Amino acid sequence: MIKISKGFQFSQHKATDSCGRYMANVIVGKLSPSEPGKGHLILCRELDVTNHGTIARTAQAALRLLWPTFSDEEVNKVLALVTDAGKTFKLLYPKMLHVTCLAHAMHRVAEELRKKSPSVNSVISSVKKIFVKAPSRVRAFKTMHPELPLPPEPILTRWGTWILAALYYAEYHRTIEEVINTFDEADSKYIA
CATH class of the missing domain: 1.10.260 (434 Repressor (Amino-terminal Domain))
Incomplete structure (x- = not known):
């Protein structure tokens, strides 16, 4: 069994709302090996465009809400990320495990x-x-x-x-x- 040290999961979701605006939502939660953590929405932001840059900046802004100084110590607390833009984030958070969002994956299959x-x-x-x-x-x-x-x-x-x-x-x-x-x-x- 993999022992998970103190850290948290981080989930970023982008979508188009009913008014046609691009929205990014960031949810964080405590990682636990024995039970699912409760997620908390910490940031909801309207974006002009959705690309790796705007998503990464949104993630950084959300994490600065948790840790205003955002040092290397805090960077290493990001252990899991659920999103469809994991490669970009792996450079920022070296201990992070990227998990492709199942909803994104299913949507891509449906589009194909x-x-x-x-x-x-x-x-x-x-x-x-x-x-x-x-x-x-x-x-x-x-x-x-x-x-x-x-x-x-x-x-x-x-x-x-x-x-x-x-x-x-x-x-x-x-x-x-x-x-x-x-x-x-x-x-x-x-x-x-």
Whole structure:
């Protein structure tokens, strides 16, 4: 078993909020070999762009909140980092173990699947456009199949929504096709 000396974990997450702003959040917590540590949000910052430089500066700013002098002693207390930008941080924190954020990894896999499946992406996009802002079509769908949820409306900045939509269409493709075939093609260029 690996003995973990006094130190803490550090997690940095960047995302786009509902207003389209780039946000970086820094969470820290105590490392313990026997139980998960409780995370504490210590910094939330809006960024102009997200790149290794802005993320590293955000991390440094967060750590200066913990240790205003930020000496070599404090640098060596950073033992684990969960992020998608680990190589940059390994230079700053030599004792750090980098762990790729599972959410980032899964999102990258989903993005690759979306890129390699243009026909599936086209179906998802077209059906979304057929039902969005079309209450009469939504009513028709619910009348024909009241037990089914409406087709999902994936948002690419919300991780996992495209995969969930692809899974929905894999299961209900024929049903969606049946409903769409009842619509008038003249109503929308996406109905064909």
